[in-house]
Structure formats: C-alpha cells, structure tokens
Amino acid sequence: MxxxxxxxxxxxxxxxxxxxxxxxxxxxxxxxxxLKLRSSSLLDGVKSLLNDPNFDGLARDVYNHALVGHQDQGNASSEEDIENKPSYIDPKHFAIALIDSIQTVPGDFIQLGKDIDAIKNPQIKQLLQGIYARSGGQIENIYTEVAGWFDAGMNRLSGNYKRHSQxxxxxxxxxxxxxxxxxxxxxxxxxxxxxxxxxxxxxxxxxxxxxxxxxxxxxxxxxxxxxxxxxxxxxxxxxxxxxxxxxxxxxxxxxxxxxxxxxxxxxxxxxxx
Incomplete structure (x- = not known):
C-alpha cells in the first residue's frame, strides 16, 4: 500500500x-x-492505394463520385480543384465509387468484367480480376471485398499518421x-x-x-x-x-x-x- x-x-x-x-x-x-492534415493524408493514401500518384485516373474518379466528394461539384481535374477534401471515407462508399468509376454499363456484371480487363494499371487490374472471379456473379461480394481491401489500406495509413502525430x-x-x-x-x-x-x-x-x-x-x-x-x-x-x-x-x-x-x-x- x-x-x-x-x-x-x-x-x-x-x-x-x-x-x-x-x-x-x-x-x-x-x-x-x-493544415487539414487528415484529409491530405487520406488523399495521399487513396492515390497510393490506386497507383494514381498524379491524380489523373481512378483516384480522381473516386473523389469526383457523389458518395466520396459530396461537398464538391464532382468535376475536379486536379487536387487543387477539390475544395472540401474528406477526412474520412466509408469503405463501402469507396467500393461503390470505385466500381462505378470502372464500369461502363451500370448493372451489367458481364460488362464489368470486361471493364476490369481494360484497366491500364496491371496491379489494380490483377487485384480486381481476382475479386471479380471470387464474387460468384454477385456484385455485393465485389463491394464487400473491395471495401475490405480499402479498410486494410487505411489501417496502415492510420498507423503511419499516428506515428507522425506522436x-x-x-x-x-x-x-x-x-x-x-x-x-x-x-x-x-x-x-x-x-x-x-x-x-x-x-x-x-x-x-x-x-x-x-x-x-x-x-x-x-x-x-x-x-x-x-x-x-x-x-x-x-x-x-x-x-x-x-x-x-x-x-x-x-x-x-x-x-x-x-x-x-x-x-x-x-x-x-x-
């Protein structure tokens, strides 16, 4: 005592x-x-995750989606055009935004597979091809797996942010x-x-x-x-x-x-x- x-x-x-x-x-x-460090860190994380360092591909399309950039007009062509960068993105919303950005015919599962095959970045294409093949023909399964992939990537990003914050x-x-x-x-x-x-x-x-x-x-x-x-x-x-x-x-x-x-x-x- x-x-x-x-x-x-x-x-x-x-x-x-x-x-x-x-x-x-x-x-x-x-x-x-x-300094908006969280939103900037999240943007850098999404660019890294989607292999889009110049913000002229999938990362830009995701940020222009209404579920992600709902406070902007959705027509940003560069990072500077985004006035209200989100500091958090729901994993399910990210998955929907990403698939919507890829597919050319909404609701057409067969065409989605072709759209994934047309992705230029080989790493992202390989990832999504695997997810598509495991989905069993169900778009919800694709959303779930993409959301899990995004969540894991953001956990790593969060760890880096916390170390810098410390x-x-x-x-x-x-x-x-x-x-x-x-x-x-x-x-x-x-x-x-x-x-x-x-x-x-x-x-x-x-x-x-x-x-x-x-x-x-x-x-x-x-x-x-x-x-x-x-x-x-x-x-x-x-x-x-x-x-x-x-x-x-x-x-x-x-x-x-x-x-x-x-x-x-x-x-x-x-x-x-």
Whole structure:
C-alpha cells in the first residue's frame, strides 16, 4: 500500500502529465485541423492505394463520385480543384465509387468484367480480376471485398499518421516543458519534500478539465534563481515522453489515485513553490 507521501507525489506527477498531455493534444488537433492534415493524408493514401500518384485516373474518379466528394461539384481535374477534401471515407462508399468509376454499363456484371480487363494499371487490374472471379456473379461480394481491401489500406495509413502525430506531440510537449520549465526531476523532489502541495489537487470533472493555470499551481516554471542544467533538460525529456501516453490514460490513473487518497488522511505541511 502507498504511504501518504508517495501517494501525493504520484498524484502531483500524474496531474502534471495529464495537464501537459491535454494541452499538447489540443494544440496538435488545432494544427492538424488548420493544415487539414487528415484529409491530405487520406488523399495521399487513396492515390497510393490506386497507383494514381498524379491524380489523373481512378483516384480522381473516386473523389469526383457523389458518395466520396459530396461537398464538391464532382468535376475536379486536379487536387487543387477539390475544395472540401474528406477526412474520412466509408469503405463501402469507396467500393461503390470505385466500381462505378470502372464500369461502363451500370448493372451489367458481364460488362464489368470486361471493364476490369481494360484497366491500364496491371496491379489494380490483377487485384480486381481476382475479386471479380471470387464474387460468384454477385456484385455485393465485389463491394464487400473491395471495401475490405480499402479498410486494410487505411489501417496502415492510420498507423503511419499516428506515428507522425506522436512525433509532433513529443516536439510540442518538449517545447511546452522548456517554456514553462516543467522539470520532472525538480517536480518529484519538491513534491517529496512538500507533499501538501499535491494534497490540494482535486479530481477534474473530465479528462478535458485541465488548464495551464492548474498546471502552474504545481512547482513548475521559471524563477530568477533557475539556471539551465543537464538534469533540467533530462527532466523536460521525461515530461515530454510521459505525455505521449495521452491525457485519457493519465486522467484514468489520476482518478484511481485520488479515490485511493480519499480513504486516508491528506498530509499536513506548508506548501512550497
């Protein structure tokens, strides 16, 4: 069982990491939204999946389909013509859009096979020929398999996007740790010597109820006597690394520890900054 000091130190550290993680997540989401990173990443993924890097073939036709580019006119001839790039495409809608873009006679299953044979890209043609052969003459089976292929491709794309996002979050967290001198080692030492500082931390109503003001109530920030050191830089790195677990993770852990603290007495003592 945790003793009182250990529990308060843990609560203080976790509250710090949860606060920084939430701030970092908010900044990262704002940047991604402003730069439209998700929609751009999705477009690049579709172009790669359909072997259409110049956006002058199947990828363009899919994006011009009403099920995919429903907020545009459907007459884009280049990427720049798409005013509202989607940030998500339903796999079934992609499958329908792709088959509609290929077939010359809607509803004619025999002609669809000929249209697939006429596809210029050998890799996509081979893929769709296999799907067509396994469909048993049912167009729904083609839609289902194409949707599964698209979903698998988007899962790989999502993994790449998350890895890049993690890197951006780490950089943002490191900048925040440096700007506000959020040194994990100094924070731990101060909380260990003065656990009453963390005793005043209450459980936020939700994982989004973290603010910079609440964070600055902890022993962080710059003072006139603060001097940059290697240990301090390492403390920033620890803070930035810890925030990569995400605000929900730290918030859930904070909930458990605050409830555990509620079964005992809070430590007494003078607060220190």
């Amino acid at each position: 945790f003793n009182s000091t250990t529990l308060e130190v843990a609560i203080g550290l976790i509250f710090c990491y949860a606060s920084v993680a939430f701030i970092v997540s908010s900044i990262n989401e704002a940047i991604a939204s402003f 890197l951006y979050c780490f950089i943002i967290a490191l900048v925040i740790a440096g700007l506000f001198n959020i040194d994990s080692f100094h924070l731990f030492t101060t909380l260990w010597q003065h656990p009453a500082i963390a005793a005043g931390i209450s459980l936020p109503a939700s994982s989004t109820d973290f603010t910079l003001d609440k964070l600055m109530a902890l022993p962080v920030g710059w003072t006139d006597s603060t001097s940059l050191s290697g240990t301090q830089l390492a403390g920033w790195l620890v803070t930035a690394s810890a925030t990569l677990f995400g605000a929900p993770f730290w918030f859930d852990l904070l909930q458990k520890l605050v409830r555990l603290r509620g079964t005992g007495n809070k430590p007494d003592g003078n607060q220190a900054t």
